[in-house]
Amino acid sequence: MTGTWFITGISRGLGREMATQLLKRGATVAGTVRDPASVADLRTAHREHLWVGQLELADPAAIRRVVDRAFNDVGPVDVVVNNAGYGVFGAIEELSDEQIRGVLDTNVIGSLQVARAALPHLRRQGSGRILQVSSYGGQVARPGAALYNASKWCIEAFMEALQQELVPFGIGVTLVEPGVVRTEFRGRSELAQPLAAYDGTPAAALRGLREASPGPGDPVRIAAAMIESAQREPAPRRLVLGSDSYAFMHEALTERLAELEAQRENASTTDWRGEPG
Template sequence: MSQRTWFITGISSGFGRRMAERLLDGGDRVTGTVRDVGSVKDLRDRHGDRLAVHRLDLTDGAEAITAVVDAAFHAAGRVDVVVNNAGYGLFGAAEELTDEQIVHQIDTNLLGSIRVVRAALPHLRAQGAGRILQISTYGGQATNPGAGVYNAAKWGVEGFMEATALDVAPFGIGVTIVEPGSAGTGFRTGGARLAEPLAAYDGTPAAMVRRIKDPSLPSVGDVDKMVAAMIASVDRPDAPRRLALGSDSYRYMHDALTSRVAELENGKETAFSTDLIPAG
């Protein structure tokens, strides 16, 4: 297969780091973003000019994001795959979180991802081809107590990506939403942020998330297998709309979707009865 060029946000750790390593080892070119350029010095030393690195925080705003994306396309000449990976988890019951925490979570996980896609689309359209991978989570389809704002951001970005996939399909651009389950990426122990607990929630389901940084909590997914599946999805001629990774992801989403369909069916009679001309 010919060499490809990838643009990946957040390559200092987690899925982004493993993906960048695998792609570079395989001969592809990568442009990656990090908040601290020094965090990927080892990769730059090992791979030279096949790795370009830009400093970027997704909360820097649309102008900064667009400047980095434009620079990546202009330097590479062509970017085959855009991977929206950067983000973090914010956990706590709704009233435990501050407004500042909520705004930062939405600005990073939702608005940041939207801005990256909006910046990349003119270039992908001009190419007449390209693939977008949006790294989400099973939490983009299922919910957990204590994860309301994190779920809100992920449900929001999945809705945006699903609609955008319809918008850009005529231009030869494919979109895949990746929904991993638990994996040893450091997401929980390193990247997760917790609200200041309120005693009122002690012993309630929402208090479960207070243990999220516990290193003894098991993970189901194999990070390397998950990254391999993400990369392999790009080779498929038609972009899969969703890519569930991990048996826990599958089960959580299957249960949530099955429950939602059952609730919809239970309300069918009421739904139809509110038409201007009710169905006979």
């Protein structure tokens, strides 16, 4: 697929891989980065097809300015990809106020504001697609990953509602659920300041995140699958990528459904039955 794409966070990881593949296919990419020097090589190789905007996702006003400028300069935009984000890992008690606010401002508010800034443009076009990078962690919660999980669960609820709101406008929304991908994500993730009380507990398992095995996810194949998904009609509501993602999500959803079914009879005991009072 070619066309025009807006992608946040193209300096590394999946964002860079997507941008690279799209540019090689002749697509136009409007990408955001925190440091324009990080994509100097891409700009040299694809000067006519790559638009770069400097953006800090924790700044809503800047998001609106950059998104508007991108649509004005390279529009219409066919696909908006909310890719940028990061993780902070540690037990909930170990997290600092600054770490909590930083992750939620970037992963949740930043993604939400990118979508909101793009929507007037997409509605005027009468078409478009939003790809929201989430994670199997948006369906599964793990000790030591509560903050990252919370950010993904939150953005999944937002995007699932948005999917339904945008049906009348011909705009599709897809939540992308990768497993552990062989990118720099783990190595660049922040770790909370450890508390001795959590030594040896499940929440401490992620303290070795940076030295953990890289995981099964191939970023080249994942980026290609995301690009391909934008051609599907209707837009898939979720795109599960990685055998680990499927296994973790299947286990979690099966357990949750079993717990729900076990409460079927008890749930109805609280229904109002018309008694006076």
